[in-house]
Amino acid sequence: MDKVVVQNLEANNQRDLSRLITQVENDNVTNNKTLDKLFKKTNQAIRIGITGPPGAGKSSITNELIKYYINSDQKVGVIAIDPTSPFSGGSLLGDRVRMNQYHNDESVFIRSMSTHGHLGGLSRKAQDIGDLLAIAGKDVIIFETVGVGQGEYEIANVADLSVIVLVPEAGDEVQLMKAGLIEIGDIFVVNKSDRKGSEQLTERLKSLVNINRETNRSIFNTIAKEGKGIEELFNGIIKKFTELEDDGNLLQRKIDRYKVRVKNIIQNNLLSEFWTSNKKEKLFQATKSLKDLKKSPNIAAKEIMQAIDL
Amino acid sequence: MDKVVVQNLEANNQRDLSRLITQVENDNVTNNKTLDKLFKKTNQAIRIGITGPPGAGKSSITNELIKYYINSDQKVGVIAIDPTSPFSGGSLLGDRVRMNQYHNDESVFIRSMSTHGHLGGLSRKAQDIGDLLAIAGKDVIIFETVGVGQGEYEIANVADLSVIVLVPEAGDEVQLMKAGLIEIGDIFVVNKSDRKGSEQLTERLKSLVNINRETNRSIFNTIAKEGKGIEELFNGIIKKFTELEDDGNLLQRKIDRYKVRVKNIIQNNLLSEFWTSNKKEKLFQATKSLKDLKKSPNIAAKEIMQAIDL
Numbered sequence: 001m002d003k004v005v006v007q008n009l010e011a012n013n014q015r016d017l018s019r020l021i022t023q024v025e026n027d028n029v030t031n032n033k034t035l036d037k038l039f040k041k042t043n044q045a046i047r048i049g050i051t052g053p054p055g056a057g058k059s060s061i062t063n064e065l066i067k068y069y070i071n072s073d074q075k076v077g078v079i080a081i082d083p084t085s086p087f088s089g090g091s092l093l094g095d096r097v098r099m100n101q102y103h104n105d106e107s108v109f110i111r112s113m114s115t116h117g118h119l120g121g122l123s124r125k126a127q128d129i130g131d132l133l134a135i136a137g138k139d140v141i142i143f144e145t146v147g148v149g150q151g152e153y154e155i156a157n158v159a160d161l162s163v164i165v166l167v168p169e170a171g172d173e174v175q176l177m178k179a180g181l182i183e184i185g186d187i188f189v190v191n192k193s194d195r196k197g198s199e200q201l202t203e204r205l206k207s208l209v210n211i212n213r214e215t216n217r218s219i220f221n222t223i224a225k226e227g228k229g230i231e232e233l234f235n236g237i238i239k240k241f242t243e244l245e246d247d248g249n250l251l252q253r254k255i256d257r258y259k260v261r262v263k264n265i266i267q268n269n270l271l272s273e274f275w276t277s278n279k280k281e282k283l284f285q286a287t288k289s290l291k292d293l294k295k296s297p298n299i300a301a302k303e304i305m306q307a308i309d310l
Numbered sequence: 311m312d313k314v315v316v317q318n319l320e321a322n323n324q325r326d327l328s329r330l331i332t333q334v335e336n337d338n339v340t341n342n343k344t345l346d347k348l349f350k351k352t353n354q355a356i357r358i359g360i361t362g363p364p365g366a367g368k369s370s371i372t373n374e375l376i377k378y379y380i381n382s383d384q385k386v387g388v389i390a391i392d393p394t395s396p397f398s399g400g401s402l403l404g405d406r407v408r409m410n411q412y413h414n415d416e417s418v419f420i421r422s423m424s425t426h427g428h429l430g431g432l433s434r435k436a437q438d439i440g441d442l443l444a445i446a447g448k449d450v451i452i453f454e455t456v457g458v459g460q461g462e463y464e465i466a467n468v469a470d471l472s473v474i475v476l477v478p479e480a481g482d483e484v485q486l487m488k489a490g491l492i493e494i495g496d497i498f499v500v501n502k503s504d505r506k507g508s509e510q511l512t513e514r515l516k517s518l519v520n521i522n523r524e525t526n527r528s529i530f531n532t533i534a535k536e537g538k539g540i541e542e543l544f545n546g547i548i549k550k551f552t553e554l555e556d557d558g559n560l561l562q563r564k565i566d567r568y569k570v571r572v573k574n575i576i577q578n579n580l581l582s583e584f585w586t587s588n589k590k591e592k593l594f595q596a597t598k599s600l601k602d603l604k605k606s607p608n609i610a611a612k613e614i615m616q617a618i619d620l
Contacts, residue, residue, distance in 0.1 A: 039606035255597050258607060262593060265611035270580045283572060287565050296349035297568060301575035 006034040012075075012136045014109055021111055024128045038135045043254070045077075045134035046241060049159030050144045056167040057191040060224035061233070062144050068234040069140050070107055077133035078110040079126060081145040081155065109133065123154040124264060127257075130158060156184040157257065160250055161240055163233075165189045166205070168197035182208055186217055186240055189233060193221035278309045316344040322385075322446045324419055331421055334438045348445045353564070355387075355444035356551060359469030360454045366477040367501040370534035371543070372454050378544040379450050380417055387443035388420040389436060391455040391465065419443065433464040434574060437567075440468060466494035467567065470560055471550055473543075475499045476515070478507035492518055496527055496550055499543060503531035588619045 008016035050058050062078055069076045102108035113129070130141050145155045156162045164185035169192075188209060190202050202219060209217045218236050222229035244250040282304050286292055318326035360368050372388060379386045412418035423439070440451045455465045466472045474495035479502075498519060500512050512529060519527045528546050532539035554560040592614050596602055 036606035036608050039609075040604035043600065043603060251600055254600065254603060258603050258610075259593060259597050261607040262596070262610045262614065265607055266584065266615060267577070267581060269611070269615060270584055271577060274576065274580055283569060286572070287569055290353065290561055290564065293353060293564060293568050294350035296346035297571040297575055298346050299349075300568075300572045301579065304572065305576060305579060 003034055006032075006038070009132065009136050010038065012106060014106065014136075017109060017132060017136045018111065020132050021113075021129050024125055024132065025113060035131075035135070039131065042131040042134040045130070045138055045141050046161075047130055047141045047143065047159045048237065049155040049162040050142060050165060051146070051155055051162065052165035052189075053167070054146050055169075056165040057222075057224045058144050058146070058165050061163075061165055061189065061191060061222065061230070062142055064224055064227055064230040065142070065234060065237075066102075066108055068230065070105075074139040075107045075137055076109070076140045076142065077130075077136070077138035078108075078142045078144060079129055079133075080110065080112045081122065081126065081143065109136070109138065123157045124261070126155065127158045127261065157260070160253060161186045161237065161244065163187045163189060163237070165191050166201060167192050168195045168201045185209065186244075187233070187236055188217065188219045189222055190219065191222050191224050193229070194223050276309045279304055279307055282307050313344055316342075316348070319442065319446050320348065322416060324416065324446075327419060327442060327446045328421065330442050331423075331439050334435055334442065335423060337435075345441075345445070349441065352441040352444040355440070355448055355451050357440055357451045357453065357469045357471075358547065359465040359472040360452060360475060361456070361465055361472065362475035362499075363477070364456050365479075366475040367532075367534045368454050368456070368475050371473075371475055371499065371501060371532065371540070372452055374534055374537055374540040375452070375544060375547075376412075376418060378540065380415075384449040385417045385447055386419070386450045386452065387440075387446070387448035388418075388452045388454060389439055389443075390420065390422045391432065391436065391453065419446070419448065433467045434571075436465065437468045437571065467570070470563060471496045471547065471554065473497045473499060473547070475501050476511060477502050478505045478511045495519065496554075497543070497546055498527065498529040499532055500529065501532050501534050503539070504533050586619045589614055589617055592617050 005016045005020065009020055050062055052058055059080070062080075066076050066078070102110065111129075113126070126143055130143070133141050143155050143159055162184050164182075164187070166188065168190065188205055190198055190205065192198070193202075198221065202221060205219050209219065218240070220229055220233045220236055222233060224230065241250070244253075283300075286295070286300050286304070315326045315330065319330055360372055362368055369390070372390075376386050376388070412420065421439075423436070436453055440453070443451050453465050453469055472494050474492075474497070476498065478500065498515055500508055500515065502508070503512075508531065512531060515529050519529065528550070530539055530543045530546055532543060534540065551560070554563075593610075596605070596610050596614070
């Protein structure tokens with residue numbers, strides 16, 4: 001990656017931004033000094049995670065929020081993460097449609113990131129891409145992800161604030177059983193709230209979300225397709241950010257996240273230093289047949305660690 | 311842990327088995343030489359993962375399978391993993407009832423393992439507990455887990471064969487959207503198959519499960535509470551094991567699992583060697599305020615790695 005590309009990134013050149021994001025996706029940016037220098041800029045952006053089950057209306061809500069941010073003179077970057085499944089072929093297409101809508105608008109950048117089912121490294125990559133967006137001058141970064149597996153937890157780890165979108169319909173119990181989902185949310189949205197069952201879901205949520213938590217967490221009712229309830233949600237997000245800032249939680253989350261990043265980099269470095277081709281070969285030799293597997297993994301690990309690299 | 315306890319374990323003393331499992335749960339067994347020596351015994355047991363959404367009837371199916379295994383003179387160990395949530399308080403109680411049923415039967419051991427929402431290390435612990443059960447002479451080890459998050463993936467990593475239990479009811483789409491769930495299953499069960507929607511779910515499954523897979527994966531219809539369809543499922547599991555053995559997949563899975571274990575042990579050792587109190591302090595100092603976080607994580611990591619321990 002040359003210096004010009006990075007300069008263009010800083011100047012919010014969307015094409016070079018796109019190119020750099022692709023490099024992060026393909027693991028081609030790891031230790032770039034020019035980017036390292038620009039890192040201080042990344043704290044200026046706020047990061048919002050929006051997650052929930054398929055069909056809950058996350059994209060519609062994001063689209064509506066974008067309008068409010070533009071009206072407040074904020075630049076917005078959206079990363080839509082799609083844990084590719086045979087059932088959700090439509091979402092990438094939908095994002096392309098969304099992108100075209102803002103094609104000539106430098107204040108909005110929308111990008112889909114397909115994980116092809118591999119969630120490993122998702123939070124690291126999402127974080128790095130968030131940094132690129134921040135360096136390009138985006139004020140608000142939205143991570144939008146389908147909550148069908150561990151994706152939502154990964155995203156909660158990269159956002160300053162998590163919005164959980166639910167929808168009154170079949171499967172509410174399964175949605176709610178995802179206790180983790182309840183735990184990670186700062187703000188809850190019952191979308192499509194003109195539907196039957198909306199009130200019950202809202203009531204159920206109310207009784208659940210404030211258990212075992214000191215802070216109050218808000219629930220909003222929206223009909224995103226009609227733009228209803230979005231202003232309240234938008235103001236709710238702003239209010240929540242102020243609260244998180246005032247009570248020190250925002251700083252704490254940033255610190256925690258930063259620590260995890262530093263630890264992960266160190267871990268990757270230690271492991272890549274350790275796993276020389278000699279040691280890889282030793283592991284391969286130690287696991288060739290069922291007979292080899294009779295040795296305890298503790299002992300196998302010890303032997304590999306004691307192996308001397310020539 | 312003294313040698314006597316381990317000897318008692320080998321003799322299938324269920325009380326000492328229970329005690330050792332608690333030690334693994336609490337991370338108190340890590341590098342035990344007596345257990346290392348007994349490791350060769352662990353390959354003798356087969357390991358089955360049973361997973362699916364809450365209320366699908368996993369416990370009932372496990373209970374029915376236990377009967378068939380007992381009738382075939384097999385000893386069975388069950389680990390029921392409960393990603394504790396405010397909504398599933400009943401399952402631990404249910405397991406206690408199940409345990410009492412076999413209280414004086416040395417051929418069955420059932421144990422609940424609560425994760426308290428922390429899935430980290432689950433597969434490692436489940437694996438270690440599986441080893442203890444195998445050393446105690448169990449022929450069949452069943453890992454039963456609620457598929458509400460990443461738990462099912464963790465369990466697919468420790469079992470030789472995965473059974474996915476689904477149920478015709480509200481939320482089918484959400485169930486099926488979990489593409490990963492479809493990917494990890496070797497055998498699928500549509501339980502409560504007297505319910506409305508059972509045929510559609512079975513048809514939907516049929517069209518999904520054999521996409522992109524060379525081997526055929528079977529679907530069984532059961533009504534576990536009435537014992538219906540269990541014999542077919544039991545025979546299907548045996549058949550699948552034979553297939554996996556014949557085509558080398560069973561060995562490959564064991565090798566892959568073993569490699570992951572060895573790698574994890576090495577990783578833990580490297581990290582615990584690295585993170586001296588001096589380096590921990592450096593990380594703490596480097597992340598005290600928002601101003602500190604202006605440095606790129608790459609640079610912070612580098613500085614900590616270059617720090618010299620006195």
